[in-house]
Amino acid sequence: MALSEKTIDIIQSTVPVLEVHGVTITSVFYKNMFRNHPELLNIFNHANQSQGRQQTALANMVYAAAKNIDQLENVLPAVKQVAHKHRGLGVKPEHYPIVGEHLLGAIKEVLGDAATDEIINAWAEAYGVIAQVFIDVEADMYKTSEEQPGGWEGFKELKVIDKVKESDVITSFYLKAKDGKGLPAFEPGQYITVRLHIPGEKYALNRQYSLSCAPGHDYYRISVKKEADHEPFGKVSNYLHEKVNVGDTIEASVPAGDFTLNMKETAPVAFISGGVGLTPFMSMLETLVKKDSKRDITFIHSARHEGVHAFGEDVKNMTEKLENGRFFYGYENPADQHGGHHFSGYITKEFLEKHIAKDTICYVCGPVPFLKSAVLMLKDLGIAESNIRYEFFGPAINLQMDKTAV
Known part of the structure; x- marks a missing residue:
């Protein structure tokens, strides 16, 4: 459904307001939606809510959609x-009307009289179009x-077939299907969503963990950092580290994600x-090593x-197998190096x-301060923006660069 010129003009006129009030609107939105539909807490990451990252990510998305409402592509x-x-x-089409109702309600609540009926109606029309874009893309997925x-x-249900401590804080879990069937292929860089029902917790807890092995094995491997043991950040990782052992099962969805290695490229x-x-x-x-x-x-x-x-040691061994591979590492305290x-x-x-x-394709991943620093340094060195590819763990935020990361 195409939007009218009048609707487009109204939506674009709200862009400055969204830039100022976007996070406030999305914070009110989530608060009201969860109050009226607590069952959705089985889907959303509670830790991201408490950190404000989900609210910021949605505000960025709404702002970007409004700014590009005439060219949603x-x-x-x-x-x-x-x-x-x-x-x-597991977000489904039936969730979008709920989101729409509470997003429009939040706009009205935060902006008050400034949110005229004309503005609310324009946003209702625009939301319908934007939601349908998501629904169609997700249906294909x-x-x-x-x-x-x-x-x-x-x-x-996936069964833990091995559990390996990789460092003081990171442990790997090797997973196979409990029903004995094979696992679907995935692209290097993708993640699985793990859902846990932790005793004492009212709602299911979901976390997304990168697959840390190459495709082609008869198992999946995730490598989980044990976060600080305080609410709500370390709840899932601590449970995995302390309570989930070989022979236990966890629930997971099929691998997803678009931060993947392009095997057709030949540049450094x-x-x-x-x-x-x-x-x-x-x-x-590992994929590059397997492909020689x-x-x-x-x-x-x-x-x-x-x-x-x-x-x-794994990185050292793999890079040594490559014809043109090298590795470097560094610690916070230079005295620790050897x-x-x-x-x-x-x-x-x-x-x-x-x-x-200068022609290197750079993949970057890590905590937000690290990510921001590394990406900005690469830009300063003249690496083309199309060759700087980065992944957020959790909802993406704005790196305050030339583009909005959503």
Whole structure:
């Protein structure tokens, strides 16, 4: 359904207001929606709510949609990224009217008399179009995930066949289907959504974890960082580390995500990670090794100290198998460094300039401060924006660069 010129003009006139009040509107939206539909707490990540990241991500999405309301194809990449998360979580078409009702209500509540009937009606019309874009994209994703070999609908029980401590804070879980059937293929860099029913918790808890092994195994592997044990951030990771053991089962949905390695590209590639952000790169690196890639491949990892540095030997062994592979690591305290592949302290622009050529495709993943720093340094070095690819764990936020990350 095409929007009228009048509706487009009204929506675009609200862009400055959304820039100022967007997060307030989305915060009111979530509060009211969960009060009236608490069952949706089985889908949403409670930790992201408490941190404000979900509210910020939605505000960015609404702002971007309003700004591009006459050319929604401009936000399609962002739509697809969010749609992957929705498909993994089980967001369905019947949820969109609920969202629409409470989003319009929040706009009215926050803006008061400034939200005239004309503005609310225009947004109702625009929301219908935007929601349909999501519904259509997600319908294709659901169909693909269910109909592919080994695929399934919704969540399925996976059995833990091995549990391996990778560092002081990261533990890997090897998973196979409890029913003995094969697992669907995935692209290196994708994640699965894990759903846990933790004793004492009223609602299911969902978390999305990157697959840390290459496709082609008869198992999945996720590598989970044990977060600080206080509400609500470490609830799921602590439960996995402390309570879930070999022989136990967890629920998961089919792999999803668009932060993936493009195997058709031949340009130099660099993987730049901080902390547990290296997990999708373990899948990408192993894939390149299995394919006997001749690409120039650089693996750069930053960790707080040696005790929390996971997969160090694995990365060393894999890069040594590559014709043009190299790896570097660094810790917060330069005194902790040893060996010939380290850099002192934090990743610097000078270090990146020395080891990364201008035509390198750079994949970046890690905590938000690390991500922001690394991406901005790469931009300053003249790496093309199309060659800087980054992944957020959780809802994406605005990196305050030239584009809105949603």
